[in-house]
Amino acid sequence: xxxxxxxxSRVICKSGTSVKIECRSLDFxxxxxxxxxxxxxxxxxxxxxxxxxxxxxxxxxVEKDKFLINHASLTLSTLTVTSAHPxxxxxxxxxxxxxxxxxxxxxxxxFGPGTRLTVL
Amino acid sequence: AQRVTQPEKLLSVFKGAPVELKCNYSYSxxxxxxxxxxxxxxxxxxxxxxxxRESIKGFTADLNKGETSFHLKKPFAQxxxxxxxYCVRTGGFKTIFGAGTxxxxxx
Numbered sequence: 001x002x003x004x005x006x007x008x009s010r011v012i013c014k015s016g017t018s019v020k021i022e023c024r025s026l027d028f029x030x031x032x033x034x035x036x037x038x039x040x041x042x043x044x045x046x047x048x049x050x051x052x053x054x055x056x057x058x059x060x061x062v063e064k065d066k067f068l069i070n071h072a073s074l075t076l077s078t079l080t081v082t083s084a085h086p087x088x089x090x091x092x093x094x095x096x097x098x099x100x101x102x103x104x105x106x107x108x109x110x111f112g113p114g115t116r117l118t119v120l
Numbered sequence: 121a122q123r124v125t126q127p128e129k130l131l132s133v134f135k136g137a138p139v140e141l142k143c144n145y146s147y148s149x150x151x152x153x154x155x156x157x158x159x160x161x162x163x164x165x166x167x168x169x170x171x172x173r174e175s176i177k178g179f180t181a182d183l184n185k186g187e188t189s190f191h192l193k194k195p196f197a198q199x200x201x202x203x204x205x206y207c208v209r210t211g212g213f214k215t216i217f218g219a220g221t222x223x224x225x226x227x
Contacts, residue, residue, distance in 0.1 A: 034215060036217075042219075043206065043217045043218065043219045043220050044164075044206070044217045045217070046214070046215050046216070046217075049215075093163075093164070095164075107152045107154075107169075107210040108154070108166055108169060109154075109166070109215070110165075110166070111156075111163050111164040111165065112163065113163045114163065
């Protein structure tokens with residue numbers, strides 16, 4: 001159980017275009033999803049925390065108008081990179097936090113496989 | 121600043137040797153600590169969480185609040201343990217990853 005998928009796995013786009021990345025929890029409900037960015041040979045950096053039905057909470061230094069996050073349901077969150085530029089090229093990873101059947105949220109996160117974005 | 125420190129970028133041990141991946145954290149409240157592992161060409165996955173006090177794949181980790189540490193240990197390393205290991209702290213609505221330690225277990 002606890003599988004998280006991301007789509008697409010890889011995307012190449014032209015500078016100035018927008019790219020949408022989807023994150024889905026396949027077999028559980030996730031009240032909270034997280035979006036991370038990972039540069040080559042570096043650790044994951046949290047970009048934002050996405051709560052279902054409310055606005056995302058962005059980390060310091062992350063432009064909310066640049067990285068639009070929508071969490072419309074308990075199983076889907078989307079990250080849209082608007083007007084992408086080459087410096088936005090990175091590996092984007094989402095994770096979802098499981099809302100257990102008992103209603104008690106644990107802090108365990110289940111990760112998607114990541115999306116590699118290349119902006120030309 | 122809130123931090124998770126993994127001092128070793130790379131740890132290389134021989135098969136059968138004990139291994140300890142160090143992790144220190146800073147947090148004033150009551151954090152939750154995790155170890156996540158990423159095997160080659162696979163996604164990140166949970167290995168251990170401190171609240172479970174469990175042993176997974178022979179690994180254990182004890183939260184030491186006095187030393188603010190959550191070191192990952194295994195008495196006898198196996199080749200299949202070779203992977204990237206991240207110490208992660210959650211708390212105060214934040215998730216912070218350590219820089220990661222690459223474990224390489226040599227035959």
